Amino acid sequence: MNDWTGSLSLDLEDRNGKTVAKRVYFQGAFKVMRPIYADDSGQVCYYLLNPGGGYLDGDRYKMQISADEGSKVTLTTQSATKIYKTPKSHAYQETEINLKKGSYLEYLPDPLIAYQHAHYKQKTVVHMEPGATLLYTDILTPGWSPSGERFSYDSIQLVTEIYWDGRLGVFDHLKLVPQQQKISGLGFMEGYTHLGSMIAISEQMDAALLDELYDAVMTVEADFTFGISDVAIPGFCLRIHANTTQTIERIINQCHAILSEKWNHRTPSSLRKY
Amino acid sequence: MNNQLLSLFQLCDSNFPTGAFSHSFGLESYIQEDKVHNQETMLEWLKAYLHEQLVYSDGLASKLVYEALMNDDLQQIWHLDRLLTVQNLPRETREGTQMIGITMLKLTESIYGFPILTQYRDEIRSKKAFGHPAIVFSMVAHGLAVSKEDTILYYLYSAISSLVQNAVRAIPLGQTAGQMIIHQFIPELNQAVERIKELTIEDFGIVSPGIELSQMKHERVNIRIFMS
Numbered sequence: 001m002n003d004w005t006g007s008l009s010l011d012l013e014d015r016n017g018k019t020v021a022k023r024v025y026f027q028g029a030f031k032v033m034r035p036i037y038a039d040d041s042g043q044v045c046y047y048l049l050n051p052g053g054g055y056l057d058g059d060r061y062k063m064q065i066s067a068d069e070g071s072k073v074t075l076t077t078q079s080a081t082k083i084y085k086t087p088k089s090h091a092y093q094e095t096e097i098n099l100k101k102g103s104y105l106e107y108l109p110d111p112l113i114a115y116q117h118a119h120y121k122q123k124t125v126v127h128m129e130p131g132a133t134l135l136y137t138d139i140l141t142p143g144w145s146p147s148g149e150r151f152s153y154d155s156i157q158l159v160t161e162i163y164w165d166g167r168l169g170v171f172d173h174l175k176l177v178p179q180q181q182k183i184s185g186l187g188f189m190e191g192y193t194h195l196g197s198m199i200a201i202s203e204q205m206d207a208a209l210l211d212e213l214y215d216a217v218m219t220v221e222a223d224f225t226f227g228i229s230d231v232a233i234p235g236f237c238l239r240i241h242a243n244t245t246q247t248i249e250r251i252i253n254q255c256h257a258i259l260s261e262k263w264n265h266r267t268p269s270s271l272r273k274y
Numbered sequence: 275m276n277n278q279l280l281s282l283f284q285l286c287d288s289n290f291p292t293g294a295f296s297h298s299f300g301l302e303s304y305i306q307e308d309k310v311h312n313q314e315t316m317l318e319w320l321k322a323y324l325h326e327q328l329v330y331s332d333g334l335a336s337k338l339v340y341e342a343l344m345n346d347d348l349q350q351i352w353h354l355d356r357l358l359t360v361q362n363l364p365r366e367t368r369e370g371t372q373m374i375g376i377t378m379l380k381l382t383e384s385i386y387g388f389p390i391l392t393q394y395r396d397e398i399r400s401k402k403a404f405g406h407p408a409i410v411f412s413m414v415a416h417g418l419a420v421s422k423e424d425t426i427l428y429y430l431y432s433a434i435s436s437l438v439q440n441a442v443r444a445i446p447l448g449q450t451a452g453q454m455i456i457h458q459f460i461p462e463l464n465q466a467v468e469r470i471k472e473l474t475i476e477d478f479g480i481v482s483p484g485i486e487l488s489q490m491k492h493e494r495v496n497i498r499i500f501m502s
Binding site for chain 2 (some may be wrong): 045107167168169170171172173174175181182185186187188189190195214225226227228230231232233239241
């Protein structure tokens with residue numbers, strides 16, 4: 001199964017206070033743009049992009065990222081990930097992230113938009129040494145169909161595994177199959193259309209920070225509901241139900257700013273894309 | 275009915291003191307938001323909880339643990355113990371389940387004395403495992419030579435009946451309404467077992483986003499009668 005539609009691998013290291021790629025490789029329909037340094041913190045930002053504009057039937061993408069000690073990186077996408085209809089075989093993305101102690105990686109992609117009759121599966125595996133920091137987010141939209149009907153995709157499945165010091169510490173499995181589930185009803189989206197998640201892992205996690213994040217989210221004025229809780233390793237998971245991508249982004253940005261200041265001593269710059 | 279099965283029934287009794295009566299697994303958040311307020315809405319919540327969460331976690335684990343016991347594959351059991359714990363992202367629900375699991379383990383070790391239960395306790399004592407009621411229950415049922423299918427069914431029954439008892443107190447509902455729910459739920463339990471038979475470890479841990487969110491929200495519920 002090495003026939004990837006697109007693959008990308010990026011290995012980062014710290015060189016005198018500046019994070020640089022010691023190896024970048026990509027092929028097929030997956031690309032990384034040139035590195036951007038928004039300030040003098042040495043933190044690098046990479047935009048990932050899919051030159052084809054979206055995932056097609058049977059497409060398979062693979063991404064491997066590693067961050068050595070002291071390296072700091074923001075990864076984002078250039079635009080929303082679009083999954084077009086997949087009549088034969090689901091579209092698939094596999095991501096593997098390896099973080100050495102003292103590294104900092106934030107993955108803040110644009111939302112996922114699955115089109116009518118799309119099947120999509122994503123598997124993300126993160127290996128962290130204690131002392132590494134991870135911020136990982138996802139935004140699921142109700143998708144797109146020509147008639148404007150919501151949740152017209154066939155399935156979206158996201159599996160996230162985070163290994164901490166060699167042992168599984170977080171396992172998150174979301175699978176939305178609108179035709180088989182009462183998707184907008186009790187237990188699922190509860191009348192909302194969008195689902196946002198943030199998982200953040202760091203040894204610097206403490207109870208006061210969880211309260212601070214909770215209070216910060218509470219100040220956001222919009223129609224949404226959320227939950228935030230400590231996971232089994234040092235860190236937390238935040239889940240948001242809302243009706244727009246923008247609301248979820250505002251909440252994620254709010255939390256991102258707090259975490260970046262506390263854990264990374266840096267004020268994040270805006271990820272301007274359009 | 276044979277004595278083995280009767281012996282397992284002791285564990286299914288909602289009076290079996292595992293501490294499950296202190297946990298609502300997010301139900302209390304729904305009650306406080308007035309989304310669950312009578313027999314009908316409770317039944318709806320219970321269906322979502324069973325078919326969209328419990329089936330993929332405890333239910334599937336119960337089958338996989340039973341199979342691992344038949345194959346003497348202890349590593350698989352300890353792996354499932356970790357999976358069950360780390361996939362439970364809401365802290366109260368995770369810690370509550372662990373507490374119930376450990377209490378159930380201590381009790382059943384005294385009652386049945388199966389060596390596997392002692393091994394499980396040793397793993398937990400040496401911090402290699404966490405403790406989970408679905409695993410303890412399956413170990414006991416396997417030890418009593420109850421079939422795999424019945425093991426899953428009775429485990430689900432015990433989880434659901436104790437939640438209904440909690441709902442009776444919290445909503446509140448009349449005792450008759452509570453019993454009606456349990457009775458109406460029998461076909462749902464059988465359907466869940468049929469579903470679990472088709473599942474593999476690839477399906478493990480699928481969460482119901484709304485239920486999970488309500489379990490996280492419970493941490494911030496001010497006036498509460500349940501610990502989760």
